[in-house]
Amino acid sequence: MANGGPVIPAEAVGPLFEPFRRLSGRAGPGPGSGLGLSIVASVTAAHQGTVAARGLPAGGLEVTVTLPGAPPA
Numbered sequence: 001m002a003n004g005g006p007v008i009p010a011e012a013v014g015p016l017f018e019p020f021r022r023l024s025g026r027a028g029p030g031p032g033s034g035l036g037l038s039i040v041a042s043v044t045a046a047h048q049g050t051v052a053a054r055g056l057p058a059g060g061l062e063v064t065v066t067l068p069g070a071p072p073a
Contacts, residue, residue: 002062008055016053016061017041040065 008016008023015021022034037053040063044051049067056062
């Protein structure tokens with residue numbers, strides 16, 4: 001799954017999986033509390049899966065979740 005948004009530097013992607021972590025410049029009022037990706041990581045780990053993310057060159061983030069027994073995408 002991918003979304004749009006600002007360009008995300010590679011070094012900023014990993015910390016986005018930490019609870020309450022949001023991309024710099026998105027703090028303060030507005031939708032989201034920085035829990036979404038940490039919940040995705042927790043649920044994926046509970047099912048012995050893997051989750052990976054990468055910033056897209058034109059902006060936004062692509063997240064891939066792989067679960068055991070799931071056919072490759």
